[in-house]
Amino acid sequence: MQMSESEQKKSEVRLLRVESGYAGQRIDNFLLNVLKGVPKSYVYRIIRRGEVRVNKGRKQAGYRIQTDDLVRIPPVRLVEREEPKPDVRLLRRLEPAILYRDDRFLVLNKESGLAVHGGSGLNYGAIEALRALFPEERELELVHRLDRDTSGCLLISRRRSALRILHELLRNNRMDKRYLALVEGSWNEERVAVEQPLRKNTLKSGERVVRVDPLGKPALTRFHVRRRFNDCMLVEAKLVTGRTHQIRVHAAHLGTPILGDEKYGNNETNRRMRSLGLKRLFLHAESLRFRWPETSTDIFVKAPLAATLQALLERLP
Numbered sequence: 267m268q269m270s271e272s273e274q275k276k277s278e279v280r281l282l283r284v285e286s287g288y289a290g291q292r293i294d295n296f297l298l299n300v301l302k303g304v305p306k307s308y309v310y311r312i313i314r315r316g317e318v319r320v321n322k323g324r325k326q327a328g329y330r331i332q333t334d335d336l337v338r339i340p341p342v343r344l345v346e347r348e349e350p351k352p353d354v355r356l357l358r359r360l361e362p363a364i365l366y367r368d369d370r371f372l373v374l375n376k377e378s379g380l381a382v383h384g385g386s387g388l389n390y391g392a393i394e395a396l397r398a399l400f401p402e403e404r405e406l407e408l409v410h411r412l413d414r415d416t417s418g419c420l421l422i423s424r425r426r427s428a429l430r431i432l433h434e435l436l437r438n439n440r441m442d443k444r445y446l447a448l449v450e451g452s453w454n455e456e457r458v459a460v461e462q463p464l465r466k467n468t469l470k471s472g473e474r475v476v477r478v479d480p481l482g483k484p485a486l487t488r489f490h491v492r493r494r495f496n497d498c499m500l501v502e503a504k505l506v507t508g509r510t511h512q513i514r515v516h517a518a519h520l521g522t523p524i525l526g527d528e529k530y531g532n533n534e535t536n537r538r539m540r541s542l543g544l545k546r547l548f549l550h551a552e553s554l555r556f557r558w559p560e561t562s563t564d565i566f567v568k569a570p571l572a573a574t575l576q577a578l579l580e581r582l583p
Contacts, residue, residue, distance in 0.1 A: 278341055279339070281339075282339065283336055284296075284335040284336075284337060285426065288331060288333075288426060289330075289331065289332050290330050290430050291331055292327065293326075293327060293330070293337070297318065297339070299407075301339070301342060308342065310327060313326070314327075318340065319338040322336075322338075351398060356380070360374070360392075360395055361399060363375045365419070369424065369425070370423070371409070371421060371422060371423045372422050373422070373567045373569075376416075376551075377417055379414065380395075381414045382408055383408060393407070393422065403424060405423070406422055406423070406424060407422065407429050408421075408422060409421040409429065409433065413514075416445075416550065416551060417551065417569070417572055418569040419443075431559060436508070442504070442554070443504070443551065443554055445505070445550060445551050445552060446492070446500065446501070446502060446503075447500075447501050447524045447548060447550075448498055448526075448575075449517050449523065450497070450498055450525055451521060452498075452522075453520070458488075460487045460489070460516040460520060461485070462516060463478065463482035463484055464476050464478060464509045464510070465481055467479075475530075477515070478516075483509055485509045487504070487513055488504040489501050489516075489517075490504075495582045498525060498582070499522070511530070514530050515530060524549055525539050543578050544575075544578055548575060548578075550571055550572070552568060552569060553567065553569070554567045
């Protein structure tokens with residue numbers, strides 16, 4: 267990435283002491299937040315080369331920082347540019363789509379087609395749009411991610427202390443996440459568990475895909491049939507692990523790919539479903555359930571299915 271002299275400003279070596287609210291965050295995500303305006307590829311390069319040090323030692327990108335860690339950041343080129351402004355029409359849709367909000371976090375019913383964050387050619391995503399909508403909120407952060415084409419519950423922390431607790435709940439499998447998917451075909455059973463390791467791959471074309479692979483990371487999805495149609499099923503999927511494209515790949519592994527899935531699905535079936543009105547991936551993060559530490563009741567948030575998807579279900583034989 268070429269930058270003119272007027273676009274650049276030389277920074278000095280920085281030593282940052284990690285505050286408690288950032289504990290548990292990956293070092294790469296921490297740096298991307300601190301070094302706004304620096305290309306993502308450059309951030310990963312300085313980590314890989316060992317120019318970033320934590321407590322005077324080298325760390326991998328996946329290292330999770332701890333309270334009072336001392337992070338050394340080398341001199342970098344900071345791009346001085348104006349932050350892209352989200353579309354006004356998106357901002358108008360965003361606030362009514364907030365399903366739950368308290369002083370710790372909020373849950374957004376993310377629309378299909380909206381990325382959770384900018385990058386890879388996108389100027390902004392849901393998190394940047396929320397920051398534009400609520401400029402007084404200085405600590406809004408993504409707690410987890412959803413695929414761009416997946417709709418539904420997206421959890422956003424409003425405080426760094428809340429982000430740490432929510433990440434802990436995720437890591438300890440104490441957050442129940444349920445999805446709705448319309449899949450091709452049929453199973454004999456009402457409940458199916460898929461425990462197959464997943465590994466990210468990059469094709470010659472540069473496209474990134476996830477495959478079932480013995481060398482991959484462990485992954486477990488539990489499916490439950492909600493409703494059967496002539497040649498497809500509406501199923502509930504519970505994530506026990508949270509790998510990239512997990513539900514999509516596990517459903518395809520069973521021979522019942524999610525309808526509307528252009529990456530892992532059946533092209534001919536998808537064309538037929540488009541004629542019935544399915545213009546997107548039929549995958550929806552329906553609900554979140556978890557218990558805040560030292561409380562006695564669960565927090566439960568449910569996102570309604572988009573009207574277009576509900577209408578499709580009513581048309582299916």
